[in-house]
Amino acid sequence: MSTQELASSASPPSPGPVDVEQAEAALVEHYPRLVRIAYLVLPPSLGRNRRVLTAHALVQRSLPRRRTSGAAAAVPGARRADEDAVDPGYAYVRGEVLRQALVAGLPLRRRALPRRAQFPPLLPQVWGLRLFPRAGGADELALDQRLSALSGPGRAAYVLRGLERQGDPEVLRVLTAAGAEDPEAALAEADGVEGPGGSSGAALLESAEFDPCSLQARPTDLMRRRQHGKAALAAAAAVVVCGALLGLPGDGWGRNGAAAPSYARNPAAEAALDPAGLKRVGAADWRTSARTDFSVWPARGGLTGDSALLRRALAVWARPGPAVQASATPGTPPGPPMGSPQLLFASEVDAARVVLFFDGLRVVRYAEPAGGTGGAVLDFARTDGADAVGSAALVVSRAGGNVRYLTAPWVREAAVRDLLLPEKAARVLTRDGYGVTEPIPSPATARGCTRWSALQVRDETGPRVLTDLGELAPARLTSGPPGRPVDVTGAAAREEWARVACRLSAVRSHGVRSVNSWAYATQPLPEGAGRAEWSCARAETWRGTGSRALALFRVTGAAAPAGGQAALAARSEGSPACGPREPRVLAGVVWQARSGQWYVLAAGSPDVASVVLSGGVKGKAEGRLLAVKAAAGSRADLTGTLADGRRMGALR
Numbered sequence: 001m002s003t004q005e006l007a008s009s010a011s012p013p014s015p016g017p018v019d020v021e022q023a024e025a026a027l028v029e030h031y032p033r034l035v036r037i038a039y040l041v042l043p044p045s046l047g048r049n050r051r052v053l054t055a056h057a058l059v060q061r062s063l064p065r066r067r068t069s070g071a072a073a074a075v076p077g078a079r080r081a082d083e084d085a086v087d088p089g090y091a092y093v094r095g096e097v098l099r100q101a102l103v104a105g106l107p108l109r110r111r112a113l114p115r116r117a118q119f120p121p122l123l124p125q126v127w128g129l130r131l132f133p134r135a136g137g138a139d140e141l142a143l144d145q146r147l148s149a150l151s152g153p154g155r156a157a158y159v160l161r162g163l164e165r166q167g168d169p170e171v172l173r174v175l176t177a178a179g180a181e182d183p184e185a186a187l188a189e190a191d192g193v194e195g196p197g198g199s200s201g202a203a204l205l206e207s208a209e210f211d212p213c214s215l216q217a218r219p220t221d222l223m224r225r226r227q228h229g230k231a232a233l234a235a236a237a238a239v240v241v242c243g244a245l246l247g248l249p250g251d252g253w254g255r256n257g258a259a260a261p262s263y264a265r266n267p268a269a270e271a272a273l274d275p276a277g278l279k280r281v282g283a284a285d286w287r288t289s290a291r292t293d294f295s296v297w298p299a300r301g302g303l304t305g306d307s308a309l310l311r312r313a314l315a316v317w318a319r320p321g322p323a324v325q326a327s328a329t330p331g332t333p334p335g336p337p338m339g340s341p342q343l344l345f346a347s348e349v350d351a352a353r354v355v356l357f358f359d360g361l362r363v364v365r366y367a368e369p370a371g372g373t374g375g376a377v378l379d380f381a382r383t384d385g386a387d388a389v390g391s392a393a394l395v396v397s398r399a400g401g402n403v404r405y406l407t408a409p410w411v412r413e414a415a416v417r418d419l420l421l422p423e424k425a426a427r428v429l430t431r432d433g434y435g436v437t438e439p440i441p442s443p444a445t446a447r448g449c450t451r452w453s454a455l456q457v458r459d460e461t462g463p464r465v466l467t468d469l470g471e472l473a474p475a476r477l478t479s480g481p482p483g484r485p486v487d488v489t490g491a492a493a494r495e496e497w498a499r500v501a502c503r504l505s506a507v508r509s510h511g512v513r514s515v516n517s518w519a520y521a522t523q524p525l526p527e528g529a530g531r532a533e534w535s536c537a538r539a540e541t542w543r544g545t546g547s548r549a550l551a552l553f554r555v556t557g558a559a560a561p562a563g564g565q566a567a568l569a570a571r572s573e574g575s576p577a578c579g580p581r582e583p584r585v586l587a588g589v590v591w592q593a594r595s596g597q598w599y600v601l602a603a604g605s606p607d608v609a610s611v612v613l614s615g616g617v618k619g620k621a622e623g624r625l626l627a628v629k630a631a632a633g634s635r636a637d638l639t640g641t642l643a644d645g646r647r648m649g650a651l652r
Contacts, residue, residue, distance in 0.1 A: 018092045023063050026089030032213045033163075034059045034097050039133075039212040040159045040205065041101035044148040049130045052212040054104060056124055062096035094164075098156055098178040105152035129217045129322075133209055140209035146193050153180040154189030161190060163205045203447065217322055269336065273318055275310035277340040278357075286409050292388040294344065294358045298409060300434040301347030303355075309346065312376075313355040313366035320378055328380035329471050329511035331543030332362055345406055347434060350399040356406065360384065363394060363472050381472035382511065382542040389464050390513065392457045395472050401446070402439035403468050407431065411457045416440045417465065419452040419477075419501040422494035426456045444470035444509075449502035449565070463489050467515075469508045473542070476514040482538070482583035485516045500537055500552055502565045507539040507548050515539045518578060520585060521603035523625050527593045530557030534603040535566060536578040536585045536651075549578045551587035551651045553601075570651040577651050584608065586640045587651045590630060600636065602626040608640045608648070 027034065038055035046054065147155050153175055160171045168187060175183035208214055271277055278299075286296035303309055318336035320326050328334040337359050344356040344363070348370055355366040365379040383391070388410065396406040407414050414437050415426035429437045441453045454467040455474060465488040466474035478485035479493035488497050500517050507515065521534040537550045552566035569589045576582035588602035602611050604624035611626040613619040615636035619628035624640070638650040 018064060018088045020064055022087075022089040023093050024089075026087060027059065027062065027093050030090055030093075031059065032211070034062070034093060035212050036205075036210055037094065037159055037163065038097050038101050040147065040163070040210055041098060041105070041152060041156045043105040043152065044144070046104075048133070052131050052133070052215065053124055053126065055101075055212050058097050058100040058104070059093070060124075061100065062093045064092065095174060095177050098174065102152045102156065102178055102180060129219060131215045131217055133211050134214060134216055135209065137209075140204050140207050143193075143204050144209065150189050150193065151186065153183065153186035156180065157183070157186040158190040158193055159205065161187075162203075206447075216325075219322065268339075269318070272337045272340050273311070273314045274340070275307045275314065278310065279340055279342040280304075281342065283409070292410065293386045293391040294363065294383060295342065295360070297342075297344050297358070297391070299343040299345070300406075301345045301354075302434075303346040303348065303353060304343060306346065309353055309368075310343070310355065312368070313346075313357070314341075316366060316376055316378055317357070317364055323374065324376045324378050326378040326380075329382055329509070329542070330546060331511055331541065332380045332382040334380050337364075344394075345396065345434070347436075349397040349404060349436060350439075352397065352399075354396055356394060356396065358383070365394075365396075365472055367397075379472055383473050384542070386473075388459065388461075389466075389476055390473070392459070392464065393455060393466060393474055395468060395474065396436055397439075398442060398445065399439070401442060403442035403444070404439050405437045405455055405474070407435045407437065407457060408459075409435065410459050411435070412460070413458040415456040415458075417454050417456045419454050419465075419467075419488075419494075419497050420450075422491065422498040442468050443504070444468045449505070452501040452504070463487065465489070467504065469504065469510070469512050471509060471511065473513075475507075475512045475539070478514060478516045479518070480516070481518055481520075482516065482578060483580045496535065499533070499554055499564060500535055500566050503537060503550055503552060503568060506550060506568070506571065510539065510546065510548065511541045511543055512539045513542045516578075518585075520605045521624060523601060523603050523627070525555065525591070525593075525601075526599050526627050527595060527597070529593055530555060532556065532591075532601065532603075533566070534569075534587065536587075538578040540579075546573060547575075547579065548573050549575050549585070549651060551585060553587075553589050555591075572651050575651065584642070584648065585651055586611070586624075586638065586648055588613075588626070588638045590632075590634070592632075598630045598632050598634075600626070600628045600630045600634070602638055602650070604640050604648075607643050609643045610641045612639050612641070613637070614639070 035055045038058045039051055042051045042054055044051070147158065150158065156175060156178065157171050160166045160174055161168070166174070171187060172183045175186055180186055280299040281296055283298040285298065286292065289296045314337065316324055326334060337357070338361070339359070341357040341359040341364070344358055346355045348354070351370050352367045353370055357364040361382060361384045363381050363383045365377075367377045369375055392408045392411055393405040395403055397404040405414070414429045414431060416429055417426040418424055429440065431437050440455070441451065443452045452467070454465050454477065456463050456465050465477045467477055469475050477488045477497060479488055479496050480486050486493060488494055496517055496519055504515065515537060517535055517537045519533060519535040523532045523534065525532055533554045533556055535552045535554070537552060539548045541547055549572045550568060551570040553569040554564075554566035570587045577585045584605040584607050586602065586604040586608055588600060591599050591601050593599065600613060600617050600619070602613070602625070604611060606624065608624035609622070611621045611624065613626065613628055613636050616634040617628060617630045617636040619626060640648045642648060
């Protein structure tokens with residue numbers, strides 16, 4: 001048995017005309033994946049810098065030029081755990097990206113008019129830097145060399161089969177639509193590519209080596225820039241002198257009035273970079289403080305007295321150089337410190353010197369190799385408004401697929417719990433004298449979902465469960481109806497999270513503060529096939545906006561698929577559904593019975609009084625559960641009526 005998006009069947013048809021807004025929504029949602037596809041299909045002879053810029057340009061030029069008459073929105077269907085749903089908007093944009101990438105790989109001919117995709121892109125442009133993806137290992141390099149030997153259609157076939165998980169018939173259809181001259185020959189080329197050890201190598205396509213959205217920067221030819229810049233420097237100096245002379249009369253220097261000098265000459269800003277001015281909290285101050293958050297963390301670690309290290313960390317924070325790998329969670333300003341920050345931690349962890357600061361709004365992590373200062377890393381994470389649980393731990397190190405946490409001084413015990421094994425007891429972690437835990441596997445960097453190691457901390461009020469989602473502050477996990485969530489400590493809450501934990505990958509690196517899972521409905525399946533469980537996972541962010549709601553569908557009993565994980569039925573960003581402001585949800589999927597018959601299944605939260613299906617499939621049910629026969633690939637609208645008579649739409 002299987003679930004499927006209402007807008008697509010097992011082999012989706014060739015995308016017809018789509019509306020500009022629908023295509024734009026698909027482009028924005030799947031932008032990193034589309035740019036990765038373009039980068040892999042473009043010829044390596046362009047060079048990595050031009051491939052990166054061209055890949056972004058091709059995706060940004062892939063919207064349709066005209067609008068179509070509005071078509072009914074589809075009920076989102078459940079997605080397989082290893083495959084993205086191919087909606088018409090995404091299929092159209094992907095086809096345009098492939099078409100342009102294949103054109104860009106054609107050689108320029110003297111008698112033929114050049115195509116737009118064959119020229120260097122006008123936008124985006126980067127001056128003075130060369131951009132290229134992060135370097136991978138020997139396996140990625142070997143795969144890149146093998147792909148460079150293929151033709152453009154051959155690379156496209158390999159990418160569609162490996163990255164998009166498409167079968168050969170669908171690959172042939174997509175290549176034909178993209179204008180490939182001989183799709184079958186392209187498939188034959190793709191068949192000849194072997195990964196390391198004779199494997200297909202398809203899993204390597206998702207590595208950072210082929211991610212043009214996660215980039216490194218290096219300068220261009222500095223000598224040539226110096227030669228060309230001498231004349232421009234003289235002209236710029238003349239302009240500056242003239243501007244200064246014009247600004248002298250009056251009460252101040254031009255429109256800036258009484259503004260302080262630039263950062264490097266600002267005494268207040270320079271004072272913030274002095275290690276002697278760092279705020280240091282006493283080891284026992286948290287016991288008597290009215291607040292229990294990062295502001296009462298004591299300064300811990302073996303290098304809190306290393307003034308040279310602290311000075312370097314503060315200087316890099318204020319003015320990160322081009323060699324610094326800097327990152328920030330969404331909504332976190334990466335600027336210099338606002339006055340003297342608070343020192344949380346400074347010590348050597350996993351062959352790196354690590355420093356943690358807190359400035360009231362952000363936690364900042366600086367790390368440099370223990371053997372030198374090259375390759376420094378700077379991470380920003382917004383943590384304002386943290387409570388005792390939100391400030392219970394910070395990620396202090398990631399190395400070799402593992403993560404170490406620095407726990408708060410009020411944490412009495414730290415343990416690791418596998419969310420996928422709810423009956424297994426948590427294993428207590430050892431901590432050093434500063435509160436740093438032993439390394440545990442990080443789910444944020446894992447490629448599969450065979451386990452999900454979460455951190456369980458215990459304070460004087462009881463245990464809490466946190467998980468690493470690729471950021472400095474781990475996210476808190478709760479369970480239950482919106483407005484009344486509980487921590488994942490009881491058997492029922494652990495059983496619920498065992499079914500939905502793998503879906504947390506949809507909210508990685510999104511600035512997530514907490515995730516609540518709510519099992520809102522249980523539905524009997526048609527033809528006596530058992531039961532289905534509906535749940536909604538809502539991720540709240542530190543910045544307040546950008547929350548994500550995921551509707552999840554899971555078949556139980558003998559009809560359940562292998563793995564037992566819930567499938568993604570619908571996803572929405574910025575919607576109040578499943579949250580305290582709107583504690584209700586309605587979602588639907590298409591499900592196939594053993595007989596081969598397709599059904600539209602829908603379920604709403606307890607306050608949904610009736611459900612109506614319109615469009616390509618029609619039906620109505622009193623109550624919050626609906627099951628209607630449908631044809632494969634049908635499209636429909638799903639709406640509900642609340643007990644007070646108000647109407648609500650499906651989560652999408």
